[in-house]
Every structure is written in structure tokens, then in C-alpha cells.
Amino acid sequence: MHDAQTQPTVYHKNSLGGSDIKVEVRDVSVSYGEKQALFNVSLDIPDKSVTAFIGPSGCGKSTFLRCMNRMNDTIDGARVSGSLKIDGAEVNDRAVDPVVLRASVGMVFQKPNPFPKSIYDNVAYGPRIHGLASGRDELDAIVEQSLRKAGLWAEVSDRLQDPGTGLSGGQQQRLVIARAIAVNPEVILMDEPCSALDPIATAKIEDLIDELRENYCIIIVTHSMQQAARVSQMTAFFHMGSLIEVGPTEEIFTNPLESRTQDYITGRFG
Numbered sequence: 342m343h344d345a346q347t348q349p350t351v352y353h354k355n356s357l358g359g360s361d362i363k364v365e366v367r368d369v370s371v372s373y374g375e376k377q378a379l380f381n382v383s384l385d386i387p388d389k390s391v392t393a394f395i396g397p398s399g400c401g402k403s404t405f406l407r408c409m410n411r412m413n414d415t416i417d418g419a420r421v422s423g424s425l426k427i428d429g430a431e432v433n434d435r436a437v438d439p440v441v442l443r444a445s446v447g448m449v450f451q452k453p454n455p456f457p458k459s460i461y462d463n464v465a466y467g468p469r470i471h472g473l474a475s476g477r478d479e480l481d482a483i484v485e486q487s488l489r490k491a492g493l494w495a496e497v498s499d500r501l502q503d504p505g506t507g508l509s510g511g512q513q514q515r516l517v518i519a520r521a522i523a524v525n526p527e528v529i530l531m532d533e534p535c536s537a538l539d540p541i542a543t544a545k546i547e548d549l550i551d552e553l554r555e556n557y558c559i560i561i562v563t564h565s566m567q568q569a570a571r572v573s574q575m576t577a578f579f580h581m582g583s584l585i586e587v588g589p590t591e592e593i594f595t596n597p598l599e600s601r602t603q604d605y606i607t608g609r610f611g
């Protein structure tokens with residue numbers, strides 16, 4: 342058995358100290374009570390790009406994703422240390438308001454979670470509470486633009502007042518993405534966004550992720566190696582709470598430098 346906690350991360354080119362960095366992570370560790378779940382993770386995440394977090398169940402991918410928008414603050418007994426900067430600003434600074442942070446670092450979960458409100462109000466909710474629209478026309482425009490960017494407008498434009506929960510699973514997931522986009526996020530986090538969807542809805546979300554990367558920094562946790570290979574430009578492999586290897590997706594999948602990465606991507610464990 343490897344001792345994952347003491348092994349240094351293997352960095353491929355551009356994954357530490359590269360250019361156009363959006364998120365700079367240094368020595369981030371997370372514990373839940375006595376149990377440490379993440380050990381000294383450091384990496385740079387590029388802007389306008391998709392970064393995939395892969396690794397076996399329980400290796401800390403979701404824990405690390407939650408560090409990006411301080412969602413671990415909401416978990417009793419969770420302690421986070423280290424530095425995580427977005428556009429050079431420290432996320433863990435006490436002065437940072439987590440509510441404002443979570444608008445700029447949007448999150449999409451495994452199970453689509455539209456609010457029990459109309460399609461329109463799901464998207465308008467964030468802009469309303471953050472005061473992003475000065476009147477109804479502006480709000481209408483934000484709702485339309487966000488739904489268009491999420492590839493949902495054509496399917497819902499004639500029924501904006503219908504409940505969001507009445508849409509199909511794939512449509513609900515695109516509605517949640519529209520809701521995240523509506524507040525002008527810097528980063529979009531996706532925690533296994535397709536695991537509850539059928540292959541057709543999955544393909545639509547993957548196409549959407551590919552379009553969105555033109556404008557956003559996207560981080561996706563996925564159990565699907567094929568999905569990581571299809572949608573991401575950079576891949577980070579985690580094992581037992583440590584970042585084992587990180588680099589351009591093509592290199593991670595064709596030429597991994599660590600045997601554990603190789604074993605995982607070829608299905609030998611996990």
C-alpha cells in the first residue's frame with residue numbers, strides 16, 4: 342500500500358506556475374473532526390478552461406471542490422487550512438462574505454436542484470438578491486441571456502412561468518446552470534453533474550460545458566474517465582486525500598507518470 346499522504350504531487354507542465362491562472366491553491370488541507378480528508382493540496386487552475394478532478398470514491402474530490410466557495414464552512418467540525426486565491430484574492434479571508442463568494446463561484450450538484458419556483462424565478466432569483474438588474478426589462482434580459490447560454494431558451498421560452506421542477510432531469514440541470522450563470526460567476530463548480538442523467542442529456546451537458554469554457558473557469562468532479570477525457574483540458578488525480586498527479590488531460594490519459602494514476606485510469610482500481 343502506498344502512503345499517499347507523504348508523496349509529493351507530480352506536476353506536468355503548466356499545472357503549477359503556468360499562465361492565465363484563475364485559482365491558485367497552496368497547501369490546502371481539510372479535516373472533519375479528527376479525520377483528515379485532504380492533505381496539502383497545491384495546484385493552479387487555469388481560466389477559460391475545464392479542469393477535471395478524478396479519483397476513487399472518498400479520495401477527497403468533493404471536499405476539495407467545496408473549498409473553492411467555502412461550502413465546507415457549512416459542515417460542522419470541518420476545518421480548512423492553507424491558501425486558496427481566486428484572481429489573487431484569498432477565499433479564506435475572514436473579510437470575504439461567503440454569500441457573495443458563492444455567487445461568483447457557482448455550484449452545480451449531482452442531482453439537479455431547481456428551486457420550487459417558476460423557470461423564470463429560478464434564474465431571476467440570484468440577480469434579484471444581488472441587485473444586478475435595475476428594472477423588469479433588465480431582469481427579463483438577464484433571464485433570457487442566461488437561459489440561452491445554458492442552451493435551454495428554445496425549449497422553455499414559451500413556458501417561463503411553469504415550475505422548474507416540471508422539466509426533465511437534463512433540462513433541470515441546464516436550468517441550474519442558467520441560474521449559476523445569471524449572477525456573472527467567475528468560476529463554475531460541477532460535482533458529477535451528469536451522474537443522474539441519461540446519455541443524451543449527458544451529451545447535451547458536455548456540449549454545454551465545452552461552450553461555457555470560452556467564458557468561465559470550470560471545475561468538474563467526475564467518475565467517468567471518458568467524460569474527463571472528453572470535456573477537460575486539465576486533469577487532477579486524487580487518491581486517499583492527496584493530489585497525486587496533475588497536468589494536461591491528454592498527457593494524464595496517454596502518459597501518466599505515476600503508477601496509481603495509470604492503475605486508476607485503466608480501471609485497475611477505484
Ligand SMILES: Nc1ncnc2c1ncn2[C@@H]1O[C@H](COP(=O)(O)OP(=O)(O)OP(=O)(O)O)[C@@H](O)[C@H]1O
Binds near residue numbers: 396397398402
Ligand atoms: N461531512 C462530512 N463529515 C465527515 N466526513 C466527511 C464529510 N464529507 C466527506 N467526509 C469524508 O472525507 C473523505 C473524502 O470525502 P469526499 O466526499 O470529499 O470524497 P470524494 O472523492 O468526493 O468521494 P465520492 O467520489 O464518493 O463522492 C471521505 O473519507 C469522507 O468519508
